[in-house]
Amino acid sequence: MRRLFILMLWLTTWGIGLTDTHAQEDQRLCNNYLKAPNIRLQILAYKALWEHYARPYSVEKERQLTNDLQSALQQGDRQRLVLLKSIYATLFGVKGLFEESNQLTEEVLSAITPNRTRIFTIKCY
Numbered sequence: 001m002r003r004l005f006i007l008m009l010w011l012t013t014w015g016i017g018l019t020d021t022h023a024q025e026d027q028r029l030c031n032n033y034l035k036a037p038n039i040r041l042q043i044l045a046y047k048a049l050w051e052h053y054a055r056p057y058s059v060e061k062e063r064q065l066t067n068d069l070q071s072a073l074q075q076g077d078r079q080r081l082v083l084l085k086s087i088y089a090t091l092f093g094v095k096g097l098f099e100e101s102n103q104l105t106e107e108v109l110s111a112i113t114p115n116r117t118r119i120f121t122i123k124c125y
């Protein structure tokens with residue numbers, strides 16, 4: 001129980017400042033996922049990132065996720081792009097994924113099975 005508390009504290013407080021913008025929060029959550037030392041921390045970090053966009057649902061959050069995807073695409077941040085695309089696909093369906101990066105779309109689609117059990121096997125480059 002104590003380990004779980006420390007883990008949750010680490011995930012929720014690492015890098016958070018009083019002046020965090022949405023983009024900083026997105027980047028922090030992506031980094032938590034990409035730098036997680038083991039699969040358990042990676043799953044918890046992914047869940048935190050997913051909840052960042054999913055709860056509570058709003059058109060504004062969907063727009064933010066779309067903007068974050070476009071930003072990652074423009075910056076050439078392949079790891080963040082694949083991660084955010086998987087979140088977009090689980091929240092809003094695969095139809096809305098960007099067509100201009102077909103290879104990344106195929107990678108994300110191959111990582112997402114109908115029952116969504118393999119979502120954590122996304123390739124990171």
